[in-house]
Every structure is written in C-alpha cells, then in structure tokens.
Amino acid sequence: MMLPLVTVICNCFNHEGFVLQAIQSVLNQTYKNIELIVINNGSTDNSSQIISTFLKQYPEIKYINLPETISITKAFNKAAKYANGVYFIDLAADDVLLEDCIEKQTSFFSQQSDNVALIFGNAYHINENGQKLKPYFPVNDNNNVIDSSLFNTNYVKLLSSGLSICSVSAMFTKKHFELLNGFNEDLFFEDLDYWLRLSRQFEIKFIDDFLVEKRFLENSLGNQFYDKKTYSKNINKSLRIIYNQSLKRNISKEENKALLKRIHFSMDKCLKNKLWLELFKFSIIKLKCHLYLLK
Numbered sequence: 001m002m003l004p005l006v007t008v009i010c011n012c013f014n015h016e017g018f019v020l021q022a023i024q025s026v027l028n029q030t031y032k033n034i035e036l037i038v039i040n041n042g043s044t045d046n047s048s049q050i051i052s053t054f055l056k057q058y059p060e061i062k063y064i065n066l067p068e069t070i071s072i073t074k075a076f077n078k079a080a081k082y083a084n085g086v087y088f089i090d091l092a093a094d095d096v097l098l099e100d101c102i103e104k105q106t107s108f109f110s111q112q113s114d115n116v117a118l119i120f121g122n123a124y125h126i127n128e129n130g131q132k133l134k135p136y137f138p139v140n141d142n143n144n145v146i147d148s149s150l151f152n153t154n155y156v157k158l159l160s161s162g163l164s165i166c167s168v169s170a171m172f173t174k175k176h177f178e179l180l181n182g183f184n185e186d187l188f189f190e191d192l193d194y195w196l197r198l199s200r201q202f203e204i205k206f207i208d209d210f211l212v213e214k215r216f217l218e219n220s221l222g223n224q225f226y227d228k229k230t231y232s233k234n235i236n237k238s239l240r241i242i243y244n245q246s247l248k249r250n251i252s253k254e255e256n257k258a259l260l261k262r263i264h265f266s267m268d269k270c271l272k273n274k275l276w277l278e279l280f281k282f283s284i285i286k287l288k289c290h291l292y293l294l295k
Contacts, residue, residue: 003033006102007085007174010038011075012093016045018215019093020054021130026091027058031102037062037079038093042069047093073183073190080174080182087171090190095168096126096213105171108207117176117202118195120153121169121211128217136166136214143210150206155199158192159246160258162265165204167191169211176202186241188234193242200249236278239266243285253293260289 008026012019019038026036038061040048048065055061062082066075076090087109091097108119122145123136137145149157158164170191180197183190198204243266246259263286270279 004086005033006087007035007083008089008091009079010091010093012047013041014043014045015093016047022093025097028099029102030100035085039064039075041075042066073185073187077182089171094215101211115203116205117198118172118204120165121207121209123166123169123212123214125216126213153204156258158195160261168214187238256292
C-alpha cells in the first residue's frame with residue numbers, strides 16, 4: 001500500500017548556520033514518501049548560496065528563492081501552491097525533525113477520524129550548539145507529559161492558554177488547510193490564528209512523544225514577541241487582529257472568558273516591557289470583551 005505523501009515546507013530567514021541541519025533532518029527520516037520544499041525568505045546572510053549549493057545534489061527538492069523578505073504566512077501559502085502532499089509540516093530552518101518524527105505522525109494520523117485536522121507532539125528545546133535544554137512540555141520520569149489537558153486541546157483551551165501547541169511538532173492536512181484558505185496573510189505569524197479557526201470546526205489531537213528539536217535563539221522570532229523592536233509591533237498588531245476576530249467568532253461566555261485570559265497575558269507582557277501604547281490598544285479589546293460578557 002502506498003504511504004501518503006507528506007510535504008515539508010522549510011522556511012529559512014538568515015539561518016545560514018542551521019538550515020542544512022534542518023534539511024538533512026528531513027532527508028534522514030525513516031518515513032520516505034516526503035516532498036520537501038525549501039524557501040529562502042529574502043535572507044541577508046549566506047543562506048541562499050548555502051542552500052542552492054547543497055540542493056545541487058537533490059534536484060527533486062523544490063527551492064523557492066525570494067529576493068525580498070515576506071511574512072511567514074505569505075511565504076508558506078506561496079509554497080503550499082506547489083505542494084502535493086496529503087499532510088503538511090511547517091518547519092523553521094533552525095529546527096530539527098527527529099528521524100522517526102514523520103513515521104510517528106503519519107501512523108498516529110492514520111488512526112484518527114476524518115474530522116482530525118492537526119496533530120502535534122512534544123519537543124526538546126536545544127540551544128545554538130544543538131545541546132538539549134529542556135522539554136517544550138514538562139514531563140515526568142517516564143517522559144510522559146505532566147499536563148493532561150494537552151489531550152483535550154480544543155478551541156477554548158487554545159483561546160486561554162499561552163503554551164498550547166508546539167507548532168514545529170505539528171502535522172496538518174492539506175485538505176483542511178485549503179478549506180480554511182490557508183494562513184491569514186494579514187498576520188505576521190501563522191500558527192495561533194490557524195489553530196483557532198481550525199479548532200472551531202475540526203479536531204486537534206496530541207501525541208505524547210518527542211518528535212522534534214526546537215532551537216532556542218536569543219534573536220529568534222519567538223523571543224522578540226514583546227520587545228521594543230519592529231517585530232514586537234508586528235506581533236502585537238497580529239494578536240489584536242486575532243483577538244478581535246475571536247470576539248466575533250465566540251458564542252459563549254466560556255469562550256469570552258478564555259479570550260480575556262489571553263488578553264490579560266498580552267497586557268502583562270506589555271506592562272513588563274513598558275510598551276504603553278501597545279498596552280492601551282490591548283485594553284480597548286479587553287473592554288470590548290467585558291461588554292460581550294455582559295450580553
């Protein structure tokens with residue numbers, strides 16, 4: 001029986017020191033029916049040359065070399081137009097798939113109903129040198145996650161929780177991705193908005209296993225969510241769009257209370273970093289959320 005094709009889209013932005021390891025982790029998978037698409041997203045380092053030189057050995061790998069940097073959402077959607085896989089993986093070029101990652105993901109997916117649109121698992125945090133730091137989700141002595149709510153990842157949980165899905169450990173279906181018209185290109189980052197829209201209609205399941213290594217870098221996108229740089233403004237602007245869309249989507253007080261919890265999280269981060277204008281903008285959404293709760 002033919003195994004389903006899995007498309008891995010590897011997005012590289014100034015990851016010259018890591019991108020080959022990310023690509024190699026896909027090539028080294030125990031699961032072999034994989035389509036790899038690599039994007040150089042307008043890198044200003046040597047990423048483009050490093051990728052193009054390496055890929056001469058692998059003409060089957062699709063390569064998109066963008067002259068200018070665009071958002072992650074636009075880059076992934078662009079690559080997805082060339083994808084043929086039944087399943088997608090969104091791989092940052094500084095992260096690493098463990099060699100049995102895709103085998104475990106596809107096996108788990110095959111046991112799910114057609115209503116399951118995304119699965120995810122645990123990850124090891126690694127540093128710049130590839131040394132393991134800690135699990136993404138804390139585990140016990142048997143390497144099982146401590147937080148049992150991960151097995152019940154749904155719309156309300158995603159609304160309220162900051163640490164809900166490890167995006168790099170996720171595999172999602174092309175079918176559902178197309179049904180939802182892909183990632184929202186008005187946003188600076190892709191995952192939270194997509195998870196919320198997806199979980200409103202379909203199911204998300206958790207694999208209690210380590211699937212990937214997620215690199216922790218001081219200058220990574222995730223660590224610049226709330227600093228005073230341009231990244232911070234773009235991230236917070238996207239969060240406000242997501243929160244306002246959630247207000248329109250929500251149909252219960254439980255959902256609005258969950259959203260309020262996440263708004264408070266964003267406000268606390270702005271307060272901590274003295275982002276006063278950002279704090280004010282989030283406070284407006286908080287007020288709207290309170291008004292919805294009074295209805």
